[in-house]
Amino acid sequence: MKKIEIKGCDETFFVDVLDCGLPVIIWKNEHVKGYYLTLSVKYGSLDTDFYLGNKGYHVSQGLAHYLEHLNFHEPDGSDAQDFYAKNGSDVNAFTTFDYTSYEVYGVDYLPENLHHLLDFVLTPSFTSESVLEEQNIIIEENKMDFDNPSNLLYYGTFQSLFKTDRHQFFITGSKEDILKIRKEDLDLVYQAYYHPENMFLVVTGNVNPYEVVTIAKENLAKKTFLEFQHPKRKERREPAKVVTPYKEITANVEVERIRMAIKIPRKNFREKDDYKLRLMLTLLLQSNFGPTSPLYEELLENELILSLGCEKSILHDYVLLFLNAETKYPNELILKLEAALKHLKVDEKTITRKIHSAIANMVLSYDDITEVNMNIQEQLMHYGHILDCQKEVFESICLRDMKDVLKDYSCKEMCVVVLKQKK
Amino acid sequence: MVYKKYEYDSFRIFAISTDQFKNCHMEVVFYRDAKTTRLTEQTFLVDMMGYTSLQYPTRRDMIIRMEELYNASYYSVTSKVGALLISNFVFDFLNPKYVSESSYLDDCLQFFFANILKPNMNDEGFDYRTFQTIKNRLQADLEAYKENPTNFAIRRSLELVYPQSISSKSILGNFEDLEACTREGMKRAYHDFFEHSHCDIYLIGNLDMDLVAKKILRYFKNPVIKMREPSLFVENKRLRSCKTVCESSSFVQSTLVMTYQMKNLTKYEKDYVLSLFGEILCGSSLNSRLYQYLRNENSLCYRVQTIYQKYDELLLIVVGLEHPNKDLAVKLIKKAMKEMAQGKICEEEIEMAKKQLHLALLMNMDNQNSLVNNSFFHEVGDVPLLEDRRKNIPKVTKKDLVALAKKFSLGLIYELKEGENHEED
Numbered sequence: 001m002k003k004i005e006i007k008g009c010d011e012t013f014f015v016d017v018l019d020c021g022l023p024v025i026i027w028k029n030e031h032v033k034g035y036y037l038t039l040s041v042k043y044g045s046l047d048t049d050f051y052l053g054n055k056g057y058h059v060s061q062g063l064a065h066y067l068e069h070l071n072f073h074e075p076d077g078s079d080a081q082d083f084y085a086k087n088g089s090d091v092n093a094f095t096t097f098d099y100t101s102y103e104v105y106g107v108d109y110l111p112e113n114l115h116h117l118l119d120f121v122l123t124p125s126f127t128s129e130s131v132l133e134e135q136n137i138i139i140e141e142n143k144m145d146f147d148n149p150s151n152l153l154y155y156g157t158f159q160s161l162f163k164t165d166r167h168q169f170f171i172t173g174s175k176e177d178i179l180k181i182r183k184e185d186l187d188l189v190y191q192a193y194y195h196p197e198n199m200f201l202v203v204t205g206n207v208n209p210y211e212v213v214t215i216a217k218e219n220l221a222k223k224t225f226l227e228f229q230h231p232k233r234k235e236r237r238e239p240a241k242v243v244t245p246y247k248e249i250t251a252n253v254e255v256e257r258i259r260m261a262i263k264i265p266r267k268n269f270r271e272k273d274d275y276k277l278r279l280m281l282t283l284l285l286q287s288n289f290g291p292t293s294p295l296y297e298e299l300l301e302n303e304l305i306l307s308l309g310c311e312k313s314i315l316h317d318y319v320l321l322f323l324n325a326e327t328k329y330p331n332e333l334i335l336k337l338e339a340a341l342k343h344l345k346v347d348e349k350t351i352t353r354k355i356h357s358a359i360a361n362m363v364l365s366y367d368d369i370t371e372v373n374m375n376i377q378e379q380l381m382h383y384g385h386i387l388d389c390q391k392e393v394f395e396s397i398c399l400r401d402m403k404d405v406l407k408d409y410s411c412k413e414m415c416v417v418v419l420k421q422k423k
Numbered sequence: 424m425v426y427k428k429y430e431y432d433s434f435r436i437f438a439i440s441t442d443q444f445k446n447c448h449m450e451v452v453f454y455r456d457a458k459t460t461r462l463t464e465q466t467f468l469v470d471m472m473g474y475t476s477l478q479y480p481t482r483r484d485m486i487i488r489m490e491e492l493y494n495a496s497y498y499s500v501t502s503k504v505g506a507l508l509i510s511n512f513v514f515d516f517l518n519p520k521y522v523s524e525s526s527y528l529d530d531c532l533q534f535f536f537a538n539i540l541k542p543n544m545n546d547e548g549f550d551y552r553t554f555q556t557i558k559n560r561l562q563a564d565l566e567a568y569k570e571n572p573t574n575f576a577i578r579r580s581l582e583l584v585y586p587q588s589i590s591s592k593s594i595l596g597n598f599e600d601l602e603a604c605t606r607e608g609m610k611r612a613y614h615d616f617f618e619h620s621h622c623d624i625y626l627i628g629n630l631d632m633d634l635v636a637k638k639i640l641r642y643f644k645n646p647v648i649k650m651r652e653p654s655l656f657v658e659n660k661r662l663r664s665c666k667t668v669c670e671s672s673s674f675v676q677s678t679l680v681m682t683y684q685m686k687n688l689t690k691y692e693k694d695y696v697l698s699l700f701g702e703i704l705c706g707s708s709l710n711s712r713l714y715q716y717l718r719n720e721n722s723l724c725y726r727v728q729t730i731y732q733k734y735d736e737l738l739l740i741v742v743g744l745e746h747p748n749k750d751l752a753v754k755l756i757k758k759a760m761k762e763m764a765q766g767k768i769c770e771e772e773i774e775m776a777k778k779q780l781h782l783a784l785l786m787n788m789d790n791q792n793s794l795v796n797n798s799f800f801h802e803v804g805d806v807p808l809l810e811d812r813r814k815n816i817p818k819v820t821k822k823d824l825v826a827l828a829k830k831f832s833l834g835l836i837y838e839l840k841e842g843e844n845h846e847e848d
Contacts, residue, residue: 031443031444032443033785033786033789034782034785081708081709082710085709085710085778085779086778088775088777088779088782090708090782105782106782107782107786133722135722136722136723137718137724137725140723140724140725140744140745141725141726143675143676143743144725144743146676147675149570252569253567253570254569254570255566291482291486292486292490296482296483297481297483300482300556301552303556306560307560326563353487353490353491354490356490356493357490357493357494360517363445364446364517366445367443367444367445367446369789422673
């Protein structure tokens with residue numbers, strides 16, 4: 001087992017790759033009582049079209065999430081929940097665009113809980129009947145998504161941004177998508193993706209790393225796996241242009257909201273390190289639109305916003321920047337934000353202060369076993385490995401780097417979505 | 424974990440010393456009787472005090488200072504628990520041992536307490552910009568509760584059960600009260616708030632607590648001594664019959680809320696039996712009764728939620744479902760409640776629920792907010808400490824559960840019915 005020192009944080013991660021190909025990452029925290037186990041598979045809602053060898057396949061939107069539900073069914077007819085409830089532990093799961101994660105919280109019974117996590121996720125036991133039984137439950141979950149105005153705005157913006165990229169579709173799919181899902185599709189995906197080489201186990205909390213690895217090795221040694229087929233997501237060429245520059249959608253909202261997005265080809269940025277670029281984009285957005293920016297203050301003073309937030313993403317070939325606001329005056333606000341997006345600024349004092357505060361945040365994140373676990377998952381999905389020198393990267397950012405990012409930035413491809421009240 | 428109490432004339436400090444966290448968490452808690460007329464004003468006032476201060480008169484100034492203090496976090500929040508109106512001023516900061524500046528702890532304390540003691544007001548009243556920003560925010564919040572079907576249905580249920588009682592009032596109050604607030608009036612409200620609220624300070628972290636207590640005395644003053652401790656419990660009248668109400672909406676999903684009244688619970692039942700009952704009925708696991716009946720056996724819903732308002736003597740069961748399934752859901756919920764009162768609970772179910780609570784309590788002990796919250800209700804409401812609950816919940820028997828189940832009576836079946844036609848944007 002390898003140790004990775006997290007520089008500047010006084011923390012150590014234990015990393016091993018088991019014979020079956022499963023990477024295991026462990027962070028030990030003796031100060032807490034509990035532990036958090038996550039077993040994740042790199043299969044998410046985006047993977048609806050893929051190749052196994054040369055053969056192409058298509059499955060319904062929402063299948064990853066459906067599969068997440070069904071995996072809780074056990075061969076003896078029970079549910080994984082039954083096992084964990086008896087052990088006084090909690091089990092749950094979530095599906096993202098890119099991966100599906102099965103999670104267990106516990107304080108006792110680590111060996112039993114870890115064995116069972118590896119057992120139930122790696123032993124499919126869904127039947128045509130269980131697929132049908134779960135259908136209405138998922139439809140009701142899906143309705144909750146549709147009744148949430150923030151979701152409508154979130155996905156609505158992706159629909160404006162993207163022509164082919166599948167971020168525009170709900171992770172759970174639509175009711176029609178859910179009704180189309182059949183056991184054969186679920187089997188196909190399970191066989192293709194649920195393989196240790198395509199998964200990772202992350203354990204954080206009060207555990208002995210050597211014990212965790214021993215348990216995982218023991219368990220997986222008893223299982224046989226076919227050769228991993230290395231499924232490939234079908235690449236879709238996404239045009240650089242946004243699909244709909246301006247759109248209004250209606251929902252049960254009392255206060256109108258807007259979401260603006262900018263789409264920039266990743267290749268436009270000279271900075272090749274995705275992690276550093278993400279940090280710099282965050283600094284750029286925070287400096288210009290965060291609560292310490294003069295613009296934020298001005299918009300509040302003129303009562304043009306009730307709230308304003310910003311975020312960034314690097315999705316495949318594109319860098320995306322988002323602004324979200326609650327406002328009574330969408331038209332006026334959009335003009336102001338568009339003008340600001342055309343004239344972004346950076347200054348050394350602000351950048352230095354924000355870097356220091358971000359480093360403090362990073363140190364504090366180690367108070368929370370869930371946050372550390374989620375950060376590890378994110379690093380493995382985004383970068384394929386653990387980032388051990390985040391602090392150094394933060395400290396390496398200088399004004400010149402930021403100015404380079406500004407030079408590479410462009411807001412030519414922009415879209416706006418306004419969420420209006422249903423009449 | 425070491426608990427220590429420092430008593431002064433007009434406030435107390437409750438310190439929890441632990442090396443579990445790199446963060447230090449501090450709260451100044453003000454509490455007083457919740458009166459309907461006071462809700463909007465106090466929420467408004469406390470929000471302003473958490474937003475800017477005399478020393479940091481704009482939000483921008485305030486946040487820049489927090490960033491300088493290594494991303495310290497300061498905010499305020501008002502809540503209503505039973506008959507109590509509680510305002511918390513919360514401050515999180517990095518343990519000073521990770522910081523090179525020797526003045527860091529003093530800088531943090533000075534910042535925190537000055538925000539509370541020197542609010543952003545002058546002779547005319549509160550700062551115009553702060554006042555207007557918070558007013559707009561509260562107005563939007565008052566409007567926004569209609570956006571969420573669950574929140575809307577819960578609020579309507581409470582209004583229908585106890586239209587006059589404080590139990591049914593939102594912490595935001597109402598539009599009329601918000602409109603009546605003035606900058607000058609808020610200045611009066613500030614003095615009234617200090618004069619009539621009890622005040623305690625809660626602190627958790629890896630700190631020399633004696634030293635911090637001394638420093639707090641230097642930075643914080645609360646000149647008014649209060650004698651009578653307010654009560655948490657609301658005396659609501661007994662519900663004589665069960666009403667059924669259905670209201671229409673344009674949401675995609677219907678929401679069912681069943682409101683039960685729980686009368687004459689003993690202290691033991693409130694402290695220990697109620698949480699076990701809740702776990703068996705509808706706990707975090709899908710094995711609980713309601714999940715079994717509604718979701719696992721009948722696929723009626725994705726989520727069932729139970730809300731225990733023990734100080735209001737209410738239990739609310741909330742389900743998101745399709746309208747045609749509502750009657751079956753009502754029948755199944757009634758069946759589950761009846762079975763509990765008839766003693767149809769197996770020992771395995773009880774043991775499982777005890778283990779789930781054991782986990783929840785231990786996880787709470789890993790969380791600074793939960794520890795402080797528990798410490799506050801221990802002092803004010805005589806709620807047992809987490810450790811005591813962990814020791815005593817395993818002693819709860821089936822007999823205790825049955826006795827408790829018999830104290831529930833159904834007061835309202837409310838449905839917020841889904842819209843007829845849905846357009847998916």
